[in-house]
Structure formats: C-alpha cells, structure tokens
Amino acid sequence: MRILIVGGGITGLAAAHRLRTRLGEDARIIITERSGRLGGKIHTVGFVGRPVEAGAESLLAARPEAMELARDVGLGDDLVHPVGLKPALSLEGRLRDLPAGTMMGLPADPADVAAVAEVKEAGGSQRPLLAPGADMSVGELVRAQLGSEVLDRLVAPMLSGVYAGDVDRLSVRAVMPQLAAALERHSRLTEAVAEVKRPSTGAPVFASIEGGLTRLVTATSACARADVRLGMTVRELRQTPYGWEVVVGPVPDPIRLHADAVILAVPAGPAARLLRGVEPEAAAALSGVGYASVALATFAFDHIDLPETSGFLTPAGGGKTVKAATFSSRKWPHLGKRRSILRVSMGRLGEEALLQHDDETLARTALRELGEHLGRRTPEPVAHRIDRWGGALPQYAPGHPSRMAEAREGLRTHHGIAIAGAAVDGVGIAACIGSGRDAADQIADQLASGSA
Ligand SMILES: Cc1cc2nc3c(=O)[nH]c(=O)nc-3n(C[C@H](O)[C@H](O)[C@H](O)COP(=O)(O)OP(=O)(O)OC[C@H]3O[C@@H](n4cnc5c(N)ncnc54)[C@H](O)[C@@H]3O)c2cc1C
Structure with missing residues (x-):
C-alpha cells in the first residue's frame, strides 16, 4: 500500500x-x-543562543490534539507552559489591562469590558441571531449586537492575533463554531457567549516544547x-x-x-x-x-524595561503596522532570562506591500512603534531578525x-x-x-x- x-x-x-x-x-x-x-509554518531557529520561533509560537493546550501528539511522539515531558501573565491592550498610546473572562473579546456581561469599550447592546428581538446553516461575518454580528467599540477595541485585535484578517470578512461559523451553534438558540449575543464560554479551570491554555516547536x-x-x-x-x-x-x-x-x-x-x-x-x-x-501576510521582527535586548504583561495587542488604524508584541522571554521560561527577547508582529490582510520593505526598514518600524506603545524610547537591541510569511494565514x-x-x-x-x-x-x-x-x-x- x-x-x-x-x-x-x-x-x-x-x-x-x-x-x-x-x-x-x-x-x-x-x-x-x-x-x-x-x-511549514513551524520553524524554530537559533537566536542569541536560544530556540526562538520564527513562525508559529505556541500550541493550544485547551484542545487535546497537539498535546496528544506531543505525548504520542515522546515529548510529553518536554511540554512547557507560559507563566501566568496576561497580554495588555494598547489603546490611545497606553497599555491597559485586557478585560478578563471574555471569549475572543466578547463579554458574557457588558460590565466586564466597560473599562475599555462602550457597549451598545441590541435588544428587543426574540429571534435567534443565526438561522440553522446560515453564516455571517464577525464584524456584522458584533457591530450590530454590542457596538463598534467592542468590535474595534477588543474582538478585532484578538482575532487579528490569529488571522491578521478583516473582521468584516471572517466567518462566525469558521472562527467561533461553538458560538455560532449557540447563536441558533439565543437572541442576545451576551447570552450565547455565556452559554459557550468555558469557566477558567486554571489549567494552562497554551504550551510549547523545550527546545522549540520544530x-x-x-x-x-x-x-x-x-x-x-x-x-x-x-x-x-x-x-x-x-x-x-x-x-x-x-x-x-x-x-x-x-x-x-x-x-x-x-x-x-x-x-x-x-x-x-x-x-x-x-x-x-x-x-x-484568501490569505493574509505577516512579518515578524524578533529583538534581543541586554536590558529593556517592560510592564508586567506577556505582551500587547493593538487595534488597527492610525497608519500603524504593528498588531501585537510578545515579550517572549518573559512569557516562556524556557527562553531564559539572560537577555530579553521580544517578538513584534506586523501586517494585516491587504498590507502585503509591507513585506517588500528591507529588513532594516521593518526592524526600525517595529522598534519605533514598539516604543510608542510602551510610552518610552526602546534601547538598541543587541540582535534582531525578520521573518516574512507571505500568504500564510487563511481567511475564512x-x-x-x-x-x-x-x-x-x-x-x-x-x-x-x-x-x-x-x-x-x-x-x-x-x-x-x-x-x-x-x-x-x-x-x-x-x-x-x-x-x-
Ligand atoms: C507567523 C505565524 C504565526 C503563527 N502562530 C501560531 C501559533 O502561535 N499557534 C498556532 O496554533 N498556530 C499558529 N499559526 C498557524 C499555524 O502555524 C499554521 O496554520 C499551521 O502550522 C499550518 O500547517 P499546515 O501543515 O496545514 O500548512 P503549512 O505549514 O503551510 O504546510 C504546508 C506545506 O506544504 C508545502 N507545499 C506547498 N505546496 C506544495 C506542493 N505543490 N508540493 C509539495 N509541497 C507543497 C509547503 O512548502 C509547506 O511546507 C501561525 C502562523 C503563522 C504564519
């Protein structure tokens, strides 16, 4: 055979x-x-003597498949988890706490996100939000049910971290299948979120492998x-x-x-x-x-002052190219403490031209915007690398x-x-x-x- x-x-x-x-x-x-x-998109490289991810960064531990495969192929003892820091949200030039307990930025209770977004909850209709077999975009759903701020300041940055996409072109059924099923039973989005949102068990949601995902x-x-x-x-x-x-x-x-x-x-x-x-x-x-392209800039610093977060996400707009940053060496203990390693992710759907810039331009852009988000000038990194992923993230x-x-x-x-x-x-x-x-x-x- x-x-x-x-x-x-x-x-x-x-x-x-x-x-x-x-x-x-x-x-x-x-x-x-x-x-x-x-x-393919998994590619660990040596960077300042550490195993750094030039592509995908982590495994979802909340689903069984990756954990099972790692154990089946003898890597069970090498699974590592991030320290318990949360990412921040960069809004109007300052880092804010990302509201806890949401589902991809969607709250079960509007009060949960009131600190960062004005919630305009729709009401009145008794009809379920999605007919069986029907679909709609995340943008259409969230804008109509909870208002643009929840969409632009919470849901879009979170989805952008995964898809680098346009929320008005991403399918609810594909990117949030359990929520889509609940929408067939509920006339309010917050009720559907409450039904499917898993209570936190305290178990780690993400994992990696000592030595890197390769x-x-x-x-x-x-x-x-x-x-x-x-x-x-x-x-x-x-x-x-x-x-x-x-x-x-x-x-x-x-x-x-x-x-x-x-x-x-x-x-x-x-x-x-x-x-x-x-x-x-x-x-x-x-x-x-369709596919979106992204570029990653990874930096090593001898010393950089960072807030107590695992990184930050940021909404689109304002001519900025950075969509997220991960304070990798702070998040992942296996990267060691000797140097601070940061990974900055740039580019969203439709911004493919960004990948045409040379490495130095991309590194300079990433550093400048990083400083703007952190509210201070960043020191000179001791090393950097750029990884381009053209047409890498499918858009559903x-x-x-x-x-x-x-x-x-x-x-x-x-x-x-x-x-x-x-x-x-x-x-x-x-x-x-x-x-x-x-x-x-x-x-x-x-x-x-x-x-x-
Ligand atoms: C920058 C980035 C960060 C990411 N971060 C994460 C993350 O942290 N966590 C996570 O879970 N996911 C992450 N992802 C997504 C995830 O890594 C990918 O979706 C996943 O690895 C895709 O696996 P695949 O095998 O389906 O496709 P690929 O990895 O694309 O593999 C397909 C392979 O097919 C080969 N190929 C193409 N055409 C041909 C042909 N004609 N003949 C022979 N071979 C061919 C390609 O060379 C490639 O090696 C990230 C993706 C990117 C780009």
Whole structure:
C-alpha cells in the first residue's frame, strides 16, 4: 500500500503519523515537500543562543490534539507552559489591562469590558441571531449586537492575533463554531457567549516544547517513518484506473509517482491547482480562500524595561503596522532570562506591500512603534531578525465551513483522496493536527474497505 502526502507541514506529518499507527509497517507513506525542510509554518531557529520561533509560537493546550501528539511522539515531558501573565491592550498610546473572562473579546456581561469599550447592546428581538446553516461575518454580528467599540477595541485585535484578517470578512461559523451553534438558540449575543464560554479551570491554555516547536515536527516525522522527499513540488495530480499519479520534478523531465491514495496537506492555492482536473468544484471552493501576510521582527535586548504583561495587542488604524508584541522571554521560561527577547508582529490582510520593505526598514518600524506603545524610547537591541510569511494565514469568509463540506462531499466520489490543513479546518496547529488525523482516518477506512 502506498499513500502519498503532499505537504510536509504539521498537517501532513500528523496524517503520516496516524496512517502509520492505523496501517502498520507494511504501508509505504511518502511525504513530498516543496521546500528544503519539514514543518511549514513551524520553524524554530537559533537566536542569541536560544530556540526562538520564527513562525508559529505556541500550541493550544485547551484542545487535546497537539498535546496528544506531543505525548504520542515522546515529548510529553518536554511540554512547557507560559507563566501566568496576561497580554495588555494598547489603546490611545497606553497599555491597559485586557478585560478578563471574555471569549475572543466578547463579554458574557457588558460590565466586564466597560473599562475599555462602550457597549451598545441590541435588544428587543426574540429571534435567534443565526438561522440553522446560515453564516455571517464577525464584524456584522458584533457591530450590530454590542457596538463598534467592542468590535474595534477588543474582538478585532484578538482575532487579528490569529488571522491578521478583516473582521468584516471572517466567518462566525469558521472562527467561533461553538458560538455560532449557540447563536441558533439565543437572541442576545451576551447570552450565547455565556452559554459557550468555558469557566477558567486554571489549567494552562497554551504550551510549547523545550527546545522549540520544530522538535514536534522532527519527532512526529521520526515516529511516522515516512519516506520524506524534500525539494519536491507536486505539480499535477490525476486519477488512474489503478489509483493516483502525481507529477513532480522539472517540466522537461517530469517524475511520476504512483499511489493508492493521496492526502493534500498544502495551502488552498496549490490544493486548488492540483484538484482542478480531478474535482473542479472542490478546486473552485479552495481557490476562493484568501490569505493574509505577516512579518515578524524578533529583538534581543541586554536590558529593556517592560510592564508586567506577556505582551500587547493593538487595534488597527492610525497608519500603524504593528498588531501585537510578545515579550517572549518573559512569557516562556524556557527562553531564559539572560537577555530579553521580544517578538513584534506586523501586517494585516491587504498590507502585503509591507513585506517588500528591507529588513532594516521593518526592524526600525517595529522598534519605533514598539516604543510608542510602551510610552518610552526602546534601547538598541543587541540582535534582531525578520521573518516574512507571505500568504500564510487563511481567511475564512462567511460560508467557509459549508463550502469545504461540499468540496469534501465531491471528493468522496473519487476514493482515495482527502484534503486537510489550515486552508480547510482551522488555522491553529491543534486544528491542523486534528484535520490531518481525520484525513488519515478517512483514507485508512477506504483502504481497509477496499474502496480506494
Ligand atoms: C507567523 C505565524 C504565526 C503563527 N502562530 C501560531 C501559533 O502561535 N499557534 C498556532 O496554533 N498556530 C499558529 N499559526 C498557524 C499555524 O502555524 C499554521 O496554520 C499551521 O502550522 C499550518 O500547517 P499546515 O501543515 O496545514 O500548512 P503549512 O505549514 O503551510 O504546510 C504546508 C506545506 O506544504 C508545502 N507545499 C506547498 N505546496 C506544495 C506542493 N505543490 N508540493 C509539495 N509541497 C507543497 C509547503 O512548502 C509547506 O511546507 C501561525 C502562523 C503563522 C504564519
């Protein structure tokens, strides 16, 4: 049995690991990865002698998938958690406490956020806020139900930290699925939030791995025992009477690989291109997924005065490019105390031109804006690095979950093909791991029943 996984990010690796568990040693699992390394958006680098994340920073510990995978691949003892500091909110040039107890900035009680935003709660209607199967943008929902300040000063900065997106183009069903389900039962947003908001158990919400998240990539790959082919871009995919054929390698001298089944664990653009000749409607649904780009500036300081927070978030506007900063060495004990390491995140949807600036310009912009948010000039860093992530964060427009469900339905008629990853099921690493595992289960079930 030969299964080909296209894309060596965490989704592809989680799929490979699951396939190995399900199918045993006889299965041949091949991962083809375009770049020269595994991990995709997960990339730990050495910086001033510390393992710093050049891409994704943390695992969501409040969901089971990432924690389970880390334990399954032998990293359970190396899981680390941030110290209990909260991020601040930078408003009108000063850092304020981020209101506690909200759900992505949404309060169950307007009084919870009154210190930072005027709440204009809508009332009167007895109708549920969302009809079954319907969807709307986060912006539309929150502006109408709680007013623009709650949207602009709380919800948008929090969502921007994850999606770098435009709240008026982000689907409630995709980014807050449990809330969307509750909206079918409630006529007030605060009541729906109260129903789904999990009471804090005191358990850590985030985690990382001593030595950096790339260790999760390496350990998962080792446990999957896959045949990994780096520097191999899959350019074509077609179904044959015997299974699947993919074309890789240079155009004049193509290499053809054959497999019984294929899992596409790549961003929406390449997935759409590969599926065009297989299932045009699925390809069209995927090609409609937009992407935002971000740049990260990481600094090391011998000494910098920082407030007692883990960083800050800030609303869009005012010509500013910084959307968040993390005081990494304060937040993560495994980064040590010898130097202060800060990570500044820049750029939102539509600000792709930012990535064209050279490193020095981006570093200077980040430092200047950092100083404005902290209310003081920042000292000279002893080191810095810039990481650009062009087209990295998928944007789930209203209707995304149903479009992806239809795409999957269409693909099911072909047998032995599955799609997974951030483009489809959720942007976070935990969601990607779950998505990769589900795709592997679907393929393993089909192979077992002889229908692939
Ligand atoms: C700056 C940044 C910070 C983030 N922070 C966090 C965070 O703190 N916590 C969190 O949970 N999530 C975070 N995320 C999101 C998360 O990292 C990603 O959504 C997730 O890692 C995506 O995994 P994936 O495997 O689906 O896709 P990717 O990581 O994009 O992997 C897909 C792989 O497919 C390869 N590929 C593409 N086309 C082809 C082809 N034709 N043939 C072969 N290979 C191909 C690519 O080279 C890539 O390696 C962050 C993302 C970014 C960009």
